[in-house]
Amino acid sequence: MIRLNINGSDREIEVDPETPLLWTLREDLGLTGTKYGCGIAQCGACTVHIDGVATRSCVLPVSAIEPGQKIVTIEGLSADGSHPVQQAWLELDVPQCGYCQSGMIMAAAGLLSQIPNPTDDDINTEITNICRCGTYNRVRAAIKLAAQDNGTQRG
Ligand code: FES
Numbered sequence: 818m819i820r821l822n823i824n825g826s827d828r829e830i831e832v833d834p835e836t837p838l839l840w841t842l843r844e845d846l847g848l849t850g851t852k853y854g855c856g857i858a859q860c861g862a863c864t865v866h867i868d869g870v871a872t873r874s875c876v877l878p879v880s881a882i883e884p885g886q887k888i889v890t891i892e893g894l895s896a897d898g899s900h901p902v903q904q905a906w907l908e909l910d911v912p913q914c915g916y917c918q919s920g921m922i923m924a925a926a927g928l929l930s931q932i933p934n935p936t937d938d939d940i941n942t943e944i945t946n947i948c949r950c951g952t953y954n955r956v957r958a959a960i961k962l963a964a965q966d967n968g969t970q971r972g
């Protein structure tokens with residue numbers, strides 16, 4: 818039995834400790850917003866936050882999560898889609914097919930929590946998620962818009 822704090826709730830799950838977090842989220846907890854792309858930490862489709870840090874969950878065994886660490890998935894980023902990154906994504910119509918986008922959003926939110934006003938170089942370095950539809954330009958624009966909105970909210 819493993820206890821995980823996910824989206825603010827403690828959950829106890831009977832799972833093989835070597836199971837990647839991605840599969841525990843999707844199959845044991847029904848949190849299917851986090852996607853499977855490559856399974857080898859290359860594409861970013863499986864990105865979640867662990868203690869606020871964007872993390873690829875497809876290669877992280879559940880046993881590697883320390884007691885008390887807080888996991889946030891796309892379902893828990895905000896209660897109602899009001900996170901500045903989600904709002905910027907809506908405003909700029911970022912997704913195309915959408916498959917990579919929850920990972921993109923989680924990566925972007927993680928970046929902005931570490932670097933509130935990222936430069937192009939920061940975005941190039943930190944957002945290495947792969948999008949087969951090529952939404953990269955809109956992702957970049959939406960990250961910058963979310964950074965501005967964040968600044969406005971901070972006032
Ligand atoms: S599925 Fe995890 S990085 Fe591709």
Ligand code: FES
Pocket residue numbers: 912913914915916917918947948949950951952
């Ligand atoms: S929007 Fe289709 S893979 Fe990114």
